[in-house]
Amino acid sequence: MAKDKTTEAASEAADLVSVVVLKGKHLRHDGEDxxxxxxxxxxxxxxxxxxxxxxxxxxxxxxxxxxxAGPQEVSVTQADSQTSITTSDPASPPPENGAD
Structure with a gap:
């Protein structure tokens, strides 16, 4: 007995994972960039x-x-043609490769 194509397609769709290409990377998958x-x-x-x-x-x-991640505030001030930028949370994001 042949498999039902709609059942097979639904099964494949259920197995898909949504991912995001990381900064500085480029991916080619199934002929798509x-x-x-x-x-x-x-x-x-x-x-x-x-x-x-x-x-x-x-x-x-x-x-x-x-x-x-908590909210972050940014303040930009300008005095005598000098611009100053300060943030409420100077923490840097974790490295993408998991290394500290």
Missing amino acids: YAQNTRVQLSEADSKRLIALGFVKSLSDLQQELEG
Whole structure:
């Protein structure tokens, strides 16, 4: 008995993972080019491999990072043709490769 194509397509769609191409990276997948900050739907196996290589990050991980980051205030002042920029939180973002 032949497989139902709609069932097979639905099964494949359920296995897809939404990832984002990291800054400074470029991805070519299934003949399509994806620049940095582009969202891509990949199979679980492909996404795991590209995450390990440091090319992409899962969308859910990025959303969790953003939820954990507190609000930041920026102040810009100008006096005597000198501009000063200060922030309320000088913390730097964690490295993309996981190293400290």
